[in-house]
Amino acid sequence: MRRLSSSTASSPPASPQQEAPKPRVCLECKRRKRGCDRKFPCGSCVQFGKHCKYRDPGDPTDAGLYEPVFRAKDINSVAIGTLLDIFANRRRVLEAVAEYFAGVHAWFPIVDRSRVEQELEESWGNLPAETSVLVLCMTLIARPPAPQSNKGIHDAVYHTVKGVLSTVQSTVALSIPLLQSELLLALYEFAQNKPLHAYLSVGRCLHMTRVLGWHEQAFWCLGGDIAKAKELKRCSLLWWALVYVDCLLNVGYQDQTLPMHTMGLAIFPAVPLPATFDDYLSRYGVQDPAGAVSFPEASSALSLINALQYLSNPALSGHDPRALSEQILPHAQQPSGGAGAIIALLKLNSADLLGSIHLSSPAWSLDAHHTQAHAAHVIASAIARVHAKASEMIERPEARLLLERGALEPCWGFAMCYASQLLLSHADGALLDPMWLAKVTSMRAALEKVSKRWRIAERYCATVQTALDNKHGEVARPATSSSAAVSPQASLPFDPPVNYPFARRTSA
Known part of the structure; x- marks a missing residue:
């Protein structure tokens, strides 16, 4: 101070016409709770x-609460000072970064590991504020959730990181590290059961992409620039990660009615998937250091957003549910595929299974019985994959270790919840599964383990328990989340990939 x-x-005393000055308080005396003669x-x-x-x-x-910011030399020292306030020294910072890359980065690789590690090595003495705040967001989501407390702010580190990110954003120019930081914060808020906070963070990410020019057709034009192709690949990966988190907010919180941010965007052409740039670079014999990064959730995001597009307005999508299922199913069946494609299959086919989709188009010549049988087959295969993942988490210590590290996507929790609900509703009917009770019990036990790492699974576990109690006619426990279907959304002009994704998209 x-x-x-x-x-x-x-200073002389105030005149009778002037307002008397407020008494000063010695903060040292106030802190030590002792008398002060002023x-x-x-x-x-x-x-x-x-x-x-x-x-x-x-x-x-x-400056009040931000007095340390006022006294700091510059914004770089503010950001790295906060980093050191949390981790004490450089060694512990590097250990926390390594935990992120060993965990969340395995399925959400939006950060270039080589760039971050090189910058921490070469620029530690004057680390840019954008890098410091990115490291803070990486380490925030890499650590397990803070234990609940009845006093004060439950997760002080989260509020500290969010405050520093806001301070840096208001001080420096917009950059890719700031967009990465905001997206990691949104993912953290989604996984730790903060839906409204996550929704606002995703909205800020979308506005950043507008400022960066990603919504302009010229931005994605390659020409013959190899260096630009490498950068565009990283931008594409970040864009589809944004779409992925936006989709998770829509399907993961079934009691939320807020519209998706990325639904209805008129982007021409549609942003290509990251793998497209690998194909482009390989034609020129160029090896991209980031080419080895596998991001199956980019394809999951495409599957999810196409499924949600169909469910919101089947007449405008130009695809019947079987055609979309055939596009999504191979990705969902791959061992490396994430839960996003499985969720897309479950949501897309469950509507048909429940009989809510009426085949009115002449292009859909299948009879209702055949379509329902196909949907039941697809759902059964997806449920089998989800149940296998739940069994791994219960029986295999290696799977539990991956969960503790954060290397298991939080959306697996919703996949287990949704699969359990479908079994409880249709095991005696369309699904004909005599082992439904054992499968639901297994997935509920796995959800309890997921909730220790991703707090959003607590509401999924309560939802499954309530549905199970109702199935047995017991008094239902209060659930934290309803099982309402996805609310209708506006149509999204994204189409599935075509042979040359840089071509201009045609209307449905």
């Missing part, structure tokens, strides 16, 4: 040899 000058302390310096501080710290309530330049 700034100390008042002697001239200020000895002199400058106060007698207690003189007696104990302490610096007399006054705060003038009427000072318009007083």
Whole structure:
């Protein structure tokens, strides 16, 4: 805090017409809960040899909570100072970064590992604020959730990181690291059961992509620039990660009615998937260091958003549910495929299974019985994959270790919840599964383990338990999330990939 000058302390008393100044409070005396004679310096501080710290309530330049920011040399020192306040030294920072790359990065690789590690090695003495705040967001989502507390702010680190990110965003120019930081924060908020916070963070990410020019056709034009192709691949990966988190917010919180941010965007052409750039570079014999990065969730995002597009307005999508299922099914069956494609299959085919889709188009010549049988087959195969993942988490210590590290996507929790609900509703009917009770019990036990790492699974576990109680006719426990279907959304102009994704998209 700034100390008042002697001239200020000895200023003449206010005239009767003037408002009397507010009394100054010595913060040192206030902190130590001792008497203060309000002199400058106060007698207690003189007696104990302490610096007399006054705060003038009427000072318009007083920074209050952000006084350390006011006193800092620059924004870089503010950001790295916060980083060191949390991790104490450089060694612990590097350990926390390694935990991120060993966990969340395995399925959400939006950060270029080589760039971050090189910058931490070469620029530690003057680390840019954008890098410091990116590392803070990486380490925030890499750590397990803070234990619940009845006093104060439950997760002080989360609020600290969010505050520093906001401060840096208001000080420096927009950059890719800031977009990565905001997206990691949105993913953290989604996984730790903060839906409204995550929704606002995803909205800020979308506005950043507009400022960066990603919504312009010229941005994605390659020409013959190999260096640009490498950068565009990283931008494409980040874009589809944004779409993925937006989709998870839509399907993962079934009681939320907020519209998706990325639905209905008129982007021409549609943003290509990251793998497209690998094909482009290989034609020129160029090896991209980031080419080895596997991001199956990019394809999952495409599957999810196409399924949600169909469910929101089947007449405008130009695809019947069987055609979309045939596009999604191979990706969902791959061992490396994430839960996003499985969720897309479950949501797309469950509507048909429940009989809510009426085949009115002449192009859909299948009879209702055949379509329902196909949907039941697809759902059964997806449920089998989800149940296998749940069994791994219960029986295999290696799977539980991956979960503790954050290397298991939080959307597997919703996949288990949704699969359990479908079994409870249709095991005696269309699905004809005599082992439904054992499967639901297994998935519920796995959800309890997931909730220890991703807090959003707590509501999924309660939802499954309530449905199970209702199935048995018991008194239902209160659920934290309803099982309502996805609300209708506006149509999205994304089409499945074509042979040359840089071509202009045609209307459906």
